[in-house]
Each structure stands twice: as structure tokens, then as C-alpha cells.
Amino acid sequence: MIEKNMLISELLEKDERAAAILAQAGMHCIGCAAAGGETIEEAALEHGLDPVLLVRKLNLYLNRQV
Template structure:
């Protein structure tokens, strides 16, 4: 398993700010409001639930993408 840079509790805003390489993953799954104040203060877990997407898959993909860029 890849290193855990983000978890379900990590805020979307923190992901976008600290790990811009994750933006393409979030956009590809339909999270297009990454700059909106509401989404920036939402956890990845909650954002995935709103979009009907399994959070575990998204978190794993983001962590793998971040690891590739380290």
C-alpha cells in the first residue's frame, strides 16, 4: 500500500493546496468546484459521499499520485 499522505478526514482544500497533482484526479471524478469555499472545508470522505463515489478508491488514487511525484 502506498504511503498515506491523505485520509478520509483530509479537507479538500488541504489536498488542493498541498498536493496540486491530485487536482486532475478530483476533476476526473466530477469534483469541479474545488475552489468553492464549501468544498474546500469538506473532508474527502464527505465530498466522495456527496458525489456517490467510493472514498477508499479516491484516497488510494490520490496517495499513489502524490507518491509518484515525491
């Protein structure tokens, strides 16, 4: 289960497929050093995204695919 207080680095460690969702949402800097220490919520807000909707999208995507 993905949560908004999870670090981007933890998210990508848990499932690297999440990078595609983040990039699709406009978060193309997920590989930068600062991004790894940010939470999903912090990164979403910096990019003008709703963190709750982003987390829902991540959970739906990652739980649907094998």
C-alpha cells in the same frame, strides 16, 4: 499521506496536483467555497464516489509523480 478525513483545502495546499485527480473523478466544484471546508470523504460521498478508493488513487498518483 492523504487520508479521507483531510479537508479538500488541506489536500490542495499539500499538493495542487490533486485537483486533476478530483476533477477526473467528477469533482469539478473543488474551487467553490463549500468544498474547502469538506473532508475528502464528505465530498466523495456527495458525488457518489467511494472515499476509500479515491484516497488510494490520490496517494498512488501523488506518490508516483515528482
